[in-house]
Amino acid sequence: DGGITQSPKYLFRKEGQNVTLSCEQNLNHDAMYWYRQDPGQGLRLIYYSQIVNDFQKGDIAEGYSVSREKKESFPLTVTSAQKNPTAFYLCASKRFRTAEKLFFGSGTQLSVL
Amino acid sequence: EDKVVQSPLSLVVHEGDTVTLNCSYEVTNFRSLLWYKQEKKAPTFLFMLTSSGIEKKSGRLSSILDKKELFSILNITATQTGDSAVYLCAGGYSGAGSYQLTFGKGTKLSVIP
Numbered sequence: 630d631g632g633i634t635q636s637p638k639y640l641f642r643k644e645g646q647n648v649t650l651s652c653e654q655n656l657n658h659d660a661m662y663w664y665r666q667d668p669g670q671g672l673r674l675i676y677y678s679q680i681v682n683d684f685q686k687g688d689i690a691e692g693y694s695v696s697r698e699k700k701e702s703f704p705l706t707v708t709s710a711q712k713n714p715t716a717f718y719l720c721a722s723k724r725f726r727t728a729e730k731l732f733f734g735s736g737t738q739l740s741v742l
Numbered sequence: 743e744d745k746v747v748q749s750p751l752s753l754v755v756h757e758g759d760t761v762t763l764n765c766s767y768e769v770t771n772f773r774s775l776l777w778y779k780q781e782k783k784a785p786t787f788l789f790m791l792t793s794s795g796i797e798k799k800s801g802r803l804s805s806i807l808d809k810k811e812l813f814s815i816l817n818i819t820a821t822q823t824g825d826s827a828v829y830l831c832a833g834g835y836s837g838a839g840s841y842q843l844t845f846g847k848g849t850k851l852s853v854i855p
Contacts, residue, residue, distance in 0.1 A: 633784075660840075669751070671830065671845035672785075679840055719785070726840040729774055729790055735783040 631656045633734035635720050640739045642707065642714060650705045650737045652720035661703035662721040662731065665689060672719065678703055679726040707739060715741050744769045746833045748846035755853055759821050763849045765831035766813040773841065775807050775814045778830040780848070785830055788816070821853045 633654045642648045654661065660679045664672040674687030678697040692711025697703050703722075707714045720734040749764045767775065774792045778785035789798045791807035791814060798805050802821075807814045818825055828850050832843040 664845075669847060671746070671847040672832075673845075674842070677842075717783075727836070729776070729834055729841055730787055731776075731843065732787075733778075733784045 633720055633722055633732060635718075635734035635737050637737060638735070640737055641742050642739060643742050645709045647706055647708050648739070650707070650718055650720075650739070652703045652705065652734060653701055654703075654720075654722045654732075654734075655701060656722060656724075656732065657700070658722035658732070659700070659725045660723045660728070661697070662723075663687075663693070663695065663703070663705045664719045664721065666717040666719060666736075675705065675718075714739055744833065744835065744844045746831055746844050746846035748829075748831050748849050750849060751847060752850040753852070755821055755851070757821060757823060757853055757855050759853075760817065760819045761821060761851065763816040763818075763829050763831075763851070764813065765815070765846060767831075767833040767844075768812065769833035769835045769844055771835045771837055772809075772833060773836050774834040776832045776834060776843065777805055777814075777816050778832065780828040780830055781826075788829075790834075818851075821851075823853050823855060826851060826853045 636651045662677040663675040676695040678684035694706045718737045721731040746767045776790045777788040789805045794809040802819045805816045828848040830848045831846045
C-alpha cells in the first residue's frame with residue numbers, strides 16, 4: 630500500500646543531543662512537509678521541500694534542520710538549539726507543489742529526558 | 743498575518759446529537775478551505791471547498807464555505823462514538839509558485855454513549 634511512514638513512533642532526547650526523525654513516502658509525491666503539533670495547538674510548519682535537493686524554512690524552523698537527497702525521503706533533525714522540542718511531529722506530502730490535498734504520516738512523539 | 747480560528751475548541755455531545763464546527767479564516771491569496779479528522783495520530787482528509795455556497799457531503803458529514811463572510815462549517819449528524827476526534831480546518835493559499843496551508847488549532851469532539 631502507498632503511504633507515508635514515520636519512524637520511530639516515540640523518541641526520547643537527552644539534553645544537548647541531536648535526534649533525527651525519519652519520513653519516507655512511496656506515493657511518488659514531489660512535495661514534503663514537516664509540522665509540529667503541541668497540545669491544544671494547530672499544526673505549525675517547520676520546513677518543506679518541493680523538489681529534491683531544495684527546501685525552505687517554514688514558520689518555526691529555528692533549531693531544526695532537514696535534507697532532501699531522495700524524492701522518497703525527508704528526514705528532520707531536531708538539534709540541541711531547539712530548547713523546547715517536546716511535541717508531536719507530523720510529516721506530510723502532496724503530489725506536486727500546486728496540489729492542494731496533503732497526506733499525513735502517523736507522527737513521531739518526541740520527549741525530552 | 744494569516745490566521746484560521748476554529749470554534750469551539752472542545753465539545754462534548756451524546757450519541758445521536760448533531761454538531762456544527764466553525765472555522766473562520768483570514769488568508770491572503772486564499773484558494774480553498776480543507777477539513778481533516780485527526781483520531782489518534784495521522785490527520786485524514788475530509789473535504790476541500792473552493793466555491794461559496796456549495797455543500798459537500800459524505801455520509802453524515804457535510805461542509806459549506808462562505809467566501810464573503812470568510813468562514814466554513816462542518817456538520818455531523820447522528821453522531822457516533824467513532825466521530826470522537828480532533829477536527830482540523832486549514833486555509834489554503836497560493837504564493838511563490840506553490841500552495842500552502844495555514845491550520846487552525848482544531849476542535850476536539852467527544853461523543854459519549
